[in-house]
Structure formats: structure tokens, C-alpha cells
Amino acid sequence: MFGQEGALSILTFAPTIGALILAIFRFTSRADDQELIDRNSRHVALATTVVTLIGALFMLADFDSSNPGFQFVHEVTWLESIGLGYRMGVDGISILFVVLTAALMPICILASGAIKKRVADYMIAFLLLETMMIGVFTSLDLVMFYIFFEGGLIPMFLMIGVWGGANRIYAAMKFFLYTLLGSVLMLIAMIFMFQETGTTDITVLLQTEFGRDAQTWLWLAFFASFAVKMPMWPVHTWLPDAHVQAPTAGSVILAGVLLKMGGYGFLRFLLPMFPDASLYFAPLVYTLSVIGIIVTSLIAFRQTDIKKLIAYSSVAHMGFVTMGLFTMNEYGVQGAIYQMISHGVISSALFLCVGVIYDRMHTREIAFYGGLVHRMPVYAALFALFAMANVGLPGTSGFIGEIMTLVGAFQVNPWIAFFGTTGVILSAVYMLTVYRDVVFGEMTNPKLETIVDLNWTEIFILVSLAIGTLVLGLFSTLITDVTASSVDALINQYNAALSATAQ
Amino acid sequence: MNTANPIENIFLLAPEMLLAGGAMALLMLGVFTKGQGANRLISMLSIGLLIAAALAALFLTGDGGLVFDGAFVVDPMAVFAKVVIGTSAALALLLAMPYLESERLAKFEYQILLVLAVTGMAMMVSANDLISMYMGVELQSLALYVLAAFNRDSLRASEAGLKYFVLGALSSGLLLYGASLIYGFTGSTGFADIAIAVSGEYNVGAIVGMVFVICGLAFKISAAPFHMWTPDVYEGAPTPVTAFFATAPKFAAIVLLARVLMEPFGGMVDQWRDVVWILAVLSMGIGAFGALTQQNIKRLMAYSSISNMGYALVAIAAASTIGLWSLLVFMSIYVFSVIGTFSAVLSMRTREGMVEQIDDLAGIAQKNPGLGWSLTALMFSIGGLPFFVGFIGKFFVLYAAVESGLIILSVLAVLFSVVSAAYYLRVVRVMWFDEGEVEFVPASVSHYMITRIAGIASILTLPFVGWLIYNATTAGTALI
Numbered sequence: 001m002f003g004q005e006g007a008l009s010i011l012t013f014a015p016t017i018g019a020l021i022l023a024i025f026r027f028t029s030r031a032d033d034q035e036l037i038d039r040n041s042r043h044v045a046l047a048t049t050v051v052t053l054i055g056a057l058f059m060l061a062d063f064d065s066s067n068p069g070f071q072f073v074h075e076v077t078w079l080e081s082i083g084l085g086y087r088m089g090v091d092g093i094s095i096l097f098v099v100l101t102a103a104l105m106p107i108c109i110l111a112s113g114a115i116k117k118r119v120a121d122y123m124i125a126f127l128l129l130e131t132m133m134i135g136v137f138t139s140l141d142l143v144m145f146y147i148f149f150e151g152g153l154i155p156m157f158l159m160i161g162v163w164g165g166a167n168r169i170y171a172a173m174k175f176f177l178y179t180l181l182g183s184v185l186m187l188i189a190m191i192f193m194f195q196e197t198g199t200t201d202i203t204v205l206l207q208t209e210f211g212r213d214a215q216t217w218l219w220l221a222f223f224a225s226f227a228v229k230m231p232m233w234p235v236h237t238w239l240p241d242a243h244v245q246a247p248t249a250g251s252v253i254l255a256g257v258l259l260k261m262g263g264y265g266f267l268r269f270l271l272p273m274f275p276d277a278s279l280y281f282a283p284l285v286y287t288l289s290v291i292g293i294i295v296t297s298l299i300a301f302r303q304t305d306i307k308k309l310i311a312y313s314s315v316a317h318m319g320f321v322t323m324g325l326f327t328m329n330e331y332g333v334q335g336a337i338y339q340m341i342s343h344g345v346i347s348s349a350l351f352l353c354v355g356v357i358y359d360r361m362h363t364r365e366i367a368f369y370g371g372l373v374h375r376m377p378v379y380a381a382l383f384a385l386f387a388m389a390n391v392g393l394p395g396t397s398g399f400i401g402e403i404m405t406l407v408g409a410f411q412v413n414p415w416i417a418f419f420g421t422t423g424v425i426l427s428a429v430y431m432l433t434v435y436r437d438v439v440f441g442e443m444t445n446p447k448l449e450t451i452v453d454l455n456w457t458e459i460f461i462l463v464s465l466a467i468g469t470l471v472l473g474l475f476s477t478l479i480t481d482v483t484a485s486s487v488d489a490l491i492n493q494y495n496a497a498l499s500a501t502a503q
Numbered sequence: 504m505n506t507a508n509p510i511e512n513i514f515l516l517a518p519e520m521l522l523a524g525g526a527m528a529l530l531m532l533g534v535f536t537k538g539q540g541a542n543r544l545i546s547m548l549s550i551g552l553l554i555a556a557a558l559a560a561l562f563l564t565g566d567g568g569l570v571f572d573g574a575f576v577v578d579p580m581a582v583f584a585k586v587v588i589g590t591s592a593a594l595a596l597l598l599a600m601p602y603l604e605s606e607r608l609a610k611f612e613y614q615i616l617l618v619l620a621v622t623g624m625a626m627m628v629s630a631n632d633l634i635s636m637y638m639g640v641e642l643q644s645l646a647l648y649v650l651a652a653f654n655r656d657s658l659r660a661s662e663a664g665l666k667y668f669v670l671g672a673l674s675s676g677l678l679l680y681g682a683s684l685i686y687g688f689t690g691s692t693g694f695a696d697i698a699i700a701v702s703g704e705y706n707v708g709a710i711v712g713m714v715f716v717i718c719g720l721a722f723k724i725s726a727a728p729f730h731m732w733t734p735d736v737y738e739g740a741p742t743p744v745t746a747f748f749a750t751a752p753k754f755a756a757i758v759l760l761a762r763v764l765m766e767p768f769g770g771m772v773d774q775w776r777d778v779v780w781i782l783a784v785l786s787m788g789i790g791a792f793g794a795l796t797q798q799n800i801k802r803l804m805a806y807s808s809i810s811n812m813g814y815a816l817v818a819i820a821a822a823s824t825i826g827l828w829s830l831l832v833f834m835s836i837y838v839f840s841v842i843g844t845f846s847a848v849l850s851m852r853t854r855e856g857m858v859e860q861i862d863d864l865a866g867i868a869q870k871n872p873g874l875g876w877s878l879t880a881l882m883f884s885i886g887g888l889p890f891f892v893g894f895i896g897k898f899f900v901l902y903a904a905v906e907s908g909l910i911i912l913s914v915l916a917v918l919f920s921v922v923s924a925a926y927y928l929r930v931v932r933v934m935w936f937d938e939g940e941v942e943f944v945p946a947s948v949s950h951y952m953i954t955r956i957a958g959i960a961s962i963l964t965l966p967f968v969g970w971l972i973y974n975a976t977t978a979g980t981a982l983i
């Protein structure tokens with residue numbers, strides 16, 4: 001199935017087709033049919049995302065993991081006279097993110113039952129967002145990458161702003177402008193690279209060596225964008241606002257996929273294209289990562305809002321990713337990818353757990369809850385699993401990502417690993433505290449008396465994520481086998497470039 | 504060039520002759536007929552005339568050449584500009600028809616003045632001599648002054664017209680003074696001769712004259728710090744007039760500015776680049792920050808046009824072939840997006856009449872999704888956000904700037920674009936996030952269609968933008 005030319009493009013734009021179908025029905029139907037449209041739009045969106053997921057899984061099955069290069073490449077001439085092109089392809093680094101995105105989307109659609117107003121618009125925004133996210137991971141052209149990277153802001157902006165919480169407008173504007181400000185500098189850097197090399201083909205640029213001075217500036221410009229997206233301390237402040245105000249499914253996508261774009265950007269651009277600058281700035285990244293891990297963990301501990309707590313915990317976990325990436329050894333980089341995938345599953349599940357009780361009680365205050373285990377035993381069990389996975393308990397996927405990045409960091413400098421490890425301890429502190437406060441103890445709040453346990457949809461969603469967490473926690477080769485050859489190629493090329501400049 | 508027969512090839516002048524002759528004929532038609540039907544006929548004929556002029560520029564001018572002893576040039580750049588100007592003016596007139604009728608402003612002078620203004624613009628983009636340049640500019644400006652005050656019973660429109668006239672006259676004075684200095688110090692008014700005269704030693708007088716000419720033209724494109732008239736005129740003038748102001752005259756003036764800087768003063772890039780650099784930064788900055796607090800959508804569009812002219816100036820500052828064609832690409836996309844936006848603004852009509860406040864758009868994305876979604880797309884496109892065709896325009900402007908080594912300018916440009924994103928987003932925010940009570944009456948067919956088509960086109964034309972770029976590259980290489 002995936003032998004054909006263009007299959008990857010079909011996969012990327014399949015959600016757009018779903019969105020277009022919805023939009024056509026939305027615009028051609030009469031006003032009194034809107035309710036019907038709203039009801040059916042859920043089914044259309046679910047069907048589209050499931051089809052996309054099946055397509056992504058087929059692609060994974062067809063993927064040749066021993067080949068470090070790009071596969072399923074699709075090229076169409078577009079503005080070729082000036083060097084731009086439409087190019088798509090995946091390698092071992094990007095394919096898992098595509099699968100992650102495709103897997104999280106049906107879950108998000110299922111978890112959007114609480115959305116009652118403008119459902120069709122919501123689903124259109126979601127499906128368009130899926131195209132943008134998959135496009136980021138599959139585009140092999142700088143300009144296309146930028147278009148997808150920034151284009152994703154628009155549906156997310158609308159999603160936070162229209163379906164978000166009380167302070168949604170502030171959060172939406174901050175999210176959009178903050179990340180846009182980070183990215184525009186990258187645009188200049190991309191144009192500079194385009195102008196230097198005459199092409200925007202990523203496969204060509206990966207083989208290009210830029211001069212040392214140019215590398216420094218290009219590195220900084222790209223870093224500004226990806227560090228904000230990641231987000232790294234101290235440019236993470238948009239994230240808690242956006243997360244708290246976004247609807248549950250929006251938070252899932254933010255944490256599950258959008259944050260991974262930063263990490264993917266590091267892997268695809270910063271490290272292979274600017275190796276000298278990456279080596280030069282690595283201490284800066286380590287420092288920011290370690291500070292980020294410790295500081296945001298401490299901030300998370302002080303939160304009274306569960307969603308905010310998980311948002312800060314996300315920032316801390318992304319610190320492990322940046323730390324691992326810049327070690328540029330096999331453990332560090334593999335671990336960083338592992339940590340990203342695993343965090344995509346775990347943090348999504350945690351946000352869904354918060355969504356479950358928020359839908360019932362319409363508050364996220366930790367103090368409001370307590371003793372939920374008495375009324376919601378199934379929920380308590382699943383929440384416990386994800387809380388433990390977030391702490392990094394062995395047997396869950398969170399453990400493998402953290403231990404691998406820490407081992408990678410240890411090989412570079414034990415002190416980085418030492419300070420990084422405190423993040424694991426601190427995550428246990430805040431995660432266990434919030435779990436105790438919400439789930440255990442006496443049920444003192446009379447309003448909680450009527451709370452009901454998970455319904456079948458919620459059980460299905462959370463159990464599938466739980467299976468994902470455990471499977472990835474026990475069979476780490478599922479991921480490392482796919483990424484291995486591409487990561488090896490990346491590291492070899494990086495070292496070769498460094499030794500070439502050292503001579 | 505044959506001096507015995509100055510009009511060697513009559514077809515080179517086909518668009519201008521069509522426009523000028525047609526304007527006279529329509530004037531007669533207007534004088535001798537009466538009533539709503541006649542007015543509509545004149546509108547349709549004028550639109551036909553404008554399209555015919557655009558087609559004539561495209562198909563009748565052949566390989567181009569010089570006319571009137573080199574005072575008038577027809578090259579691919581002029582042809583490209585005439586096509587865009589003719590089409591956008593026709594669209595602006597299409598927008599104006601229902602408005603003028605419903606506002607009881609339907610007088611045939613409107614169409615005549617508009618056609619005459621377009622005649623002026625066609626001369627501007629073909630000017631190859633200081634005198635023909637001035638004639639084009641003045642013909643255009645005088646028609647525009649009257650159009651600004653066309654709603655003569657409205658205090659604001661009269662004020663706008665007067666303000667525009669006084670400041671416009673000042674700028675024409677600057678232009679003339681500069682032209683006379685250039686003539687004095689180079690001994691010629693022809694662009695080709697000036698280019699030869701300034702290519703030698705350092706000519707201070709010509710530089711001073713050139714700066715005056717730049718200032719005069721900066722007024723016409725409303726580049727900061729010569730932008731003061733723009734918000735007031737945009738707000739006061741009738742909305743379809745504003746839609747016209749924001750499109751064709753801007754395009755004509757920027758092409759003229761590019762020609763003046765690249766042809767006669769092409770050798771003095773180092774002298775004028777700093778001037779254009781400062782104009783560009785000021786325009787982008789003032790346009791971006793000035794728009795943040797605006798409540799009136801027409802004023803917002805005024806500041807938006809100031810900042811977009813800043814981007815156009817960035818392309819000129821690049822002073823390269825890429826700069827020129829990116830300028831044409833950027834301006835074409837901008838002009839048609841603005842037409843769509845003003846079509847949406849013209850759709851903002853309640854039972855009580857037109858409304859212009861941004862807050863009146865509250866909740867429109869839900870109440871009137873066609874209008875809301877289209878305006879959203881147009882706002883993002885004018886803001887230059889990815890996935891909209893406006894991004895391509897800005898991208899190539901920045902590409903030209905980086906290619907010419909203007910890194911600081913391009914960094915400033917993208918930083919200001921983030922600030923301007925804030926106010927485009929504000930419009931989107933009002934449309935999507937707020938709830939409003941204002942109910943619009945159904946828009947007229949032309950407004951309805953143009954808004955939707957422009958909105959859809961701002962995304963769907965993205966794969967086909969190569970065609971525009973292909974044509975612009977041919978046009979852009981004409982000057983070097």
C-alpha cells in the first residue's frame with residue numbers, strides 16, 4: 001500500500017479531506033439543521049482520524065527500519081524555478097511522531113464529549129490541526145516545514161479561544177504571539193540557508209556544512225523557535241496558561257504532539273545541520289535543561305490547579321529530552337526520543353484524567369477533591385498508573401526514557417545526571433502529593449457524593465493509553481529498533497562533521 | 504527611436520488611450536442620460552473599460568518599447584502593473600456599485616473619476632521621464648482628492664478630501680521641487696539621461712533632488728513618516744473609495760518609486776538605500792503599533808496598509824531583481840486580499856446603516872460563517888501567516904532582503920510582523936471568541952461573492968502561486 005508515490009501525502013492530507021467534507025456540510029445546510037450536523041460531525045471526525053491511524057500503522061508496518069534514510073518520499077515540483085519544492089518523507093526519527101499523532105487524534109475526538117457548542121467548527125479545527133502536525137513531521141522542505149509548523153498555531157488558537165476556559169482569550173493570544181515571536185527568527189535563518197545553498201530541500205541541507213559563524217547565528221535563531229515550542233525554561237510561560245485554558249482534548253494535543261515539534265526540530269535541524277554550534281552551545285542547553293527540570297518541578301509542587309501542575313510537570317519532562325538530545329550519544333538521543341513518545345502517551349492520559357473529573361465537577365482545584373477512591377475506584381486505579389508512569393516507575397514507559405537520557409548525560413558529565421536525577425525525585429514528590437490529595441483521604445466535600453465512575457468511552461480511552469504505557473515500558477525495542485539506524489546515522493554524521501572541523 | 508514620428512507604435516498606448524477616450528465618452532453618456540439605469544450602465548461600461556485596458560496592456564503592446572521620445576515606456580513591469588491596476592480598479596468599482604446606490608451617492612462622476620485616476624496610474628507605471636511621471640501622479644491625485652470627498656454632505660468625507668488635498672498638494676510640491684533639482688543638476692528630465700549623468704562623479708544636487716522625489720512618492724504610498732493623512736482619509740472617505748485607495752494607487756505609486764530608484768538612480772543605490780531603509784522600518788513600526796488600539800476597521804486597515812508598504816519598501820531596499828519581482832508578487836497578493844477585506848467591511852450593514860467598528864463583528868464567525876471565515880482567512884493572509892497566500896508574498900520580500908545582505912532590516916521586519924499579527928488576531932478574536940448582538944442584513948451579491956472568493960482564494964491559490972511568481976519574475980527583470 002505504501003509502495004505508491006504520494007501515499008504519505010494522502011496520509012497527511014486525509015484529515016483535511018475530512019475537514020473539507022465537514023465544512024461543505026456546515027456551509028450548505030440550513031440553520032436549523034446545525035444540530036444534526038453537530039452530531040454527525042463527531043462521527044465524521046472519528047472516522048477520519050481512525051482511517052488516518054490505520055494508514056499510519058500500515059506505513060509503520062511497511063517501514064524499513066534498517067534504512068537510515070528517508071522513505072516513502074514524495075516530490076512534486078512547486079516553484080522549482082526558485083528552488084522551493086513540495087517534498088515529503090519519513091525516516092526513523094519522524095515516523096514514530098506521525099504514528100503518535102495519528103494515535104492520539106481519535107482519542108481526542110472521543111474525549112471531546114463535553115464540547116457542546118459549535119461542534120462542527122471544533123471538529124474542523126481538530127482535523128486541520130492533525131494535517132498540520134503530521135505535515136511538520138513529514139515535510140522535507142524548509143518552507144513547507146515552516147508553513148506546517150506555524151499553520152498549526154491557527155487551529156490551536158481558535159480551539160483555546162472558542163472552547164477554552166474562563167481566561168481563554170488571554171491564553172490564546174499569549175500562546176499565538178509567544179510562539180510566533182520565537183518562530184519568525186527561524187524564518188530568517190531558513191531564508192538565509194535557502195539563499196546560501198539555493199535549495200530548501202532538507203535532505204540536501206543535511207549534507208551541507210555551514211561556516212562556523214553562520215552556524216552560531218543560525219543555531220540561535222532555530223533555537224529561539226524550538227526552545228519556545230518545547231518549551232524550555234525560561235521561555236515556558238505560555239504553556240501553563242495555554243494548557244489550563246484549553247479544552248481537555250486541546251491540552252492532550254498540546255502536550256502530546258505540539259511540544260514534540262520542538263524536540264523534533266532539534267533532531268532534524270539543530271544537531272545535524274549545525275554540529276559545531278551545537279557542541280559549542282551544549283553546556284548552555286544542559287544548564288537550561290537542568291534548571292528547568294528542578295525549577296519547574298518545584299513550581300509544579302506549589303500548584304493548586306491540577307492541570308497547571310501537569311503542565312509544569314510537562315516542562316520538567318521536556319528538560320530530560322533536551323538534556324538527552326545534546327549529549328549526542330546513542331543513549332541520550334534514543335532516550336530523548338523515547339521520552340518524547342512516552343511523555344506523549346502519559347501526559348495525554350493525565351490530562352484526560354483531569355478532564356474526567358473536570359467534566360463532572362467543573363473545577364480543577366486540588367483542594368476541592370479528596371477521597372475519590374471511594375466513589376471512583378476504576379478511575380483511581382488508572383490515575384494511579386499514569387501518576388506512577390509520570391514519576392518514572394520501572395515497568396512504565398516513563399522510566400525508560402528518563403533512565404536512558406540520564407545514562408546519556410552521565411557519559412558526558414556526571415553532574416548533569418546528578419542534578420537531572422533530582423527531577424525524578426521531585427516528580428515523585430508533587431505527583432504523589434496530588435494523587436494523595438485528590439484520590440485518597442476522607443471525602444469531606446459533600447458535592448463529591450454524587451460523582452460517578454468512568455463511563456465506557458472513558459474506560460476505553462484510558463485503558464488503551466494504559467496499555468500503551470505498559471507495553472512501551474516493558475518492550476523498549478518497539479521504539480528503539482525503529483529509531484536505531486537513523487539515530488546512528490545522525491550521531492555518526494555529527495561526529496564526522498565535528499572531527500572534520502577539528503582538523 | 505524615430506523623432507520624426509514620436510508615436511511609432513500606437514498600440515503601445517492602447518490602454519491609456521482606451522481609458523482616456525472611454526472616460527470622455529462615458530462623461531458624455533452621463534451628461535445626456537438620467538436615472539438609476541443609466542448609472543448602472545455607466546458602471547458596467549466603466550468596469551468593461553478597465554478590464555479592456557488591462558487586456559489591451561497584456562495583448563496589444565507586443566514586445567513593448569519607448570514612445571514620445573522615451574518619455575513613456577512599455578516594458579513587462581509596466582504591463583504587469585497595468586493588469587493588476589486595471590483588475591483591482593474594476594473590482595473596486597464592482598464593490599462600489601451597491602454601496603453608492605444604497606447610500607444615495609450614485610452619481611456618474613464617480614465612475615469617470617475612477618477611470619481617470621486609473622489613466623493617471625497607467626501613466627505613472629509607464630513614466631520614463633520626470634515630466635510624464637509628474638503628469639501621471641497629478642492626474643491620479645486630482646481624481647482621488649475628489650473621490651475622497653465624494654460624499655459631499657458628510658462632514659467627515661469633506662474633511663478627508665480636504666486633508667488629502669492639502670497634504671497631497673504638499674507632496675506634489677516636494678515631488679516637483681525634487682524633479683527641478685534633478686533637472687538642474689543633471690541637465691535632463693529623461694530617466695535614461697539622468698542615469699548617465701549621475702553615474703559619473705558624486706552629484707550632491709541630484710541626491711538632494713532624489714530625496715525630495717522619494718519623499719513626494721512616500722506620501723503617495725503613505726509610508727511613515729509621511730503617513731499622517733492615511734488613517735483620517737481612510738476613515739472619512741466612503742468605504743468603496745477607501746477600498747480603491749488601498750489598492751490600485753498604492754500599487755502604481757510603489758511601482759513608480761521602484762522604477763525611479765532603479766532606473767535613473769540605479770547607480771546611487773548606496774545613497775538611497777539608507778533612506779528607503781529608514782522609511783521601511785518607520786512604516787512597519789508605526790503601522791504595527793498604531794493599529795493595536797484602533798477600534799474602527801477602516802482605520803485599522805489604514806495602519807495595516809502603512810505597515811505593508813513598509814514591507815514593500817523592504818523589497819525595494821533590496822535593490823535587486825529578486826527584490827523587484829518579490830515586490831510585484833507581494834503587492835499583487837496584498838492588493839487582492841485588501842479588496843476582499845473591504846468587501847467584507849462593506850458587508851457590515853445593519854438595519855440602521857453601515858457600521859465600521861471592529862466590535863460590531865463580534866460573534867460573526869458563528870452568526871454569519873461565510874463572512875466570518877472569509878474575513879478570518881483574509882486577516883491571516885494580510886498578516887502573512889503560513890498556509891495563506893500572503894505568507895508567500897512576505898516570504899519572498901524577506902528572501903530578497905536577506906539576499907541583498909539586509910539581515911537587520913529583515914529581522915526588524917519579522918519582529919514587527921509579530922506585532923501586526925496581534926491586531927489581525929484581535930479582529931479574529933472578536934469574530935470568533937466574542938458574543939455580539941449586532942445583526943447584519945444580507946450583503947449584496949457582489950460583496951457576498953467577492954468576500955467568499957477572496958477568502959477561499961487566500962488558501963487555495965497557494966499551490967498555484969508559482970504562476971504569479973513566474974509572471975512577476977519576467978516583469979521584475981525588466982528594470983535591470
